[in-house]
Amino acid sequence: MSALLETQNLKKYFKTSRGLLHAVDDVTFTIQKGKTMGIVGESGCGKSTLGRTLIHLLESTGGRIRFEGRDITSVSRRELKKLREEMQIIFQDPFSSLNPRYTVEKAIQEALRLTGRYSPSQIPKETDRLMELVGIDQRLRTSYPHELDGGRRQRVVIARALAPNPKFIVCDEPVSALDVSIQAQVLNLLQDLQENMGLTYLFITHDLSVVKHISDDICVMYLGQMVETSPSDELFTMPLHPYTKALLSAIPTIDIHTPMENIPLEGELTSPVDPQPGCRFAARCKYVCEACGKPQQLEELRPGHFVSCCRAKELNM
Numbered sequence: 168m169s170a171l172l173e174t175q176n177l178k179k180y181f182k183t184s185r186g187l188l189h190a191v192d193d194v195t196f197t198i199q200k201g202k203t204m205g206i207v208g209e210s211g212c213g214k215s216t217l218g219r220t221l222i223h224l225l226e227s228t229g230g231r232i233r234f235e236g237r238d239i240t241s242v243s244r245r246e247l248k249k250l251r252e253e254m255q256i257i258f259q260d261p262f263s264s265l266n267p268r269y270t271v272e273k274a275i276q277e278a279l280r281l282t283g284r285y286s287p288s289q290i291p292k293e294t295d296r297l298m299e300l301v302g303i304d305q306r307l308r309t310s311y312p313h314e315l316d317g318g319r320r321q322r323v324v325i326a327r328a329l330a331p332n333p334k335f336i337v338c339d340e341p342v343s344a345l346d347v348s349i350q351a352q353v354l355n356l357l358q359d360l361q362e363n364m365g366l367t368y369l370f371i372t373h374d375l376s377v378v379k380h381i382s383d384d385i386c387v388m389y390l391g392q393m394v395e396t397s398p399s400d401e402l403f404t405m406p407l408h409p410y411t412k413a414l415l416s417a418i419p420t421i422d423i424h425t426p427m428e429n430i431p432l433e434g435e436l437t438s439p440v441d442p443q444p445g446c447r448f449a450a451r452c453k454y455v456c457e458a459c460g461k462p463q464q465l466e467e468l469r470p471g472h473f474v475s476c477c478r479a480k481e482l483n484m
């Protein structure tokens with residue numbers, strides 16, 4: 168296995184009238200080639216900002232990003248153009264990523280043209296290939312986005328993302344706006360594409376049952392920080408951080424093999440503006456103690472399973 172994307176203490180802060188908002192704060196992880204890293208956490212914990220910062224839609228405030236072993240933290244305009252092809256993003260709302268005046272065919276052709284790799288005579292054939300790859304019926308080539316259901320619209324968005332032949336795709340809540348039955352179809356498509364094309368995904372969602380289905384590894388974020396990361400199965404059978412346990416307790420239907428303590432998630436997220444040092448979950452944690460006021464270290468308690476909680480060992484071992 169080799170790493171496709173690595174971050175080291177990645178930070179993205181926003182200047183606001185209230186102070187410096189720490190949207191992403193010291194996030195360190197590695198995504199292996201051909202694998203999926205799921206990112207979970209409540210709304211506002213920094214998932215989308217992380218995804219956008221990784222692919223340079225936002226400029227990082229600090230830390231490092233490596234892609235295929237190269238440091239891509241700061242890149243020239245020319246390198247950025249190439250990176251933008253290798254790293255794509257799919258958003259939750261396909262409507263916002265599709266031009267309402269473009270038919271399916273035109274939307275895909277435009278994405279192909281932008282790559283600059285195809286001659287005008289090659290584009291129709293490539294369009295057919297992409298439509299087939301994402302499972303859009305040829306009869307829909309002249310349909311407009313508003314004439315398609317959400318699942319088909321998302322397939323068009325995926326076809327456009329595939330046009331430059333990317334290696335890495337940030338999937339930002341790609342099925343959250345879809346009916347459950349259609350969600351499964353789009354997730355299966357993403358998995359098939361991954362298998363056939365060796366794609367690597369960062370899969371952002373607030374829905375734990377979705378992330379469990381699709382991820383190899385999962386990273387749990389809380390107020391801009393990574394509080395736990397682990398192989399997917401283990402996160403569900405043996406969560407170590409009180410916040411992860413609380414998130415899992417909130418979904419009664421999830422298939423958890425080991426009986427687990429039920430921890431209700433109470434209280435609201437505290438402000439991400441000028442946060443205090445120490446554990447950001449402390450204000451909502453029933454295990455809070457004096458040591459939680461100090462900066463927490465990410466510690467590997469089991470192979471590949473890291474947690475940032477000074478009481479994790481004592482509470483779980």
Ligand SMILES: Nc1ncnc2c1ncn2[C@@H]1O[C@H](COP(=O)(O)OP(=O)(O)OP(=O)(O)O)[C@@H](O)[C@H]1O
Nearest residue numbers: 181188190209210211212213214215216217373439
């Ligand atoms: N451009 C911006 N300027 C200022 N603050 C921002 C900006 N973009 C995001 N934020 C703030 O950064 C924090 C993280 O937001 P982000 O959208 O990344 O979270 P999220 O986990 O993806 O949430 P959601 O699931 O609701 O999309 C939030 O407090 C948000 O208000």
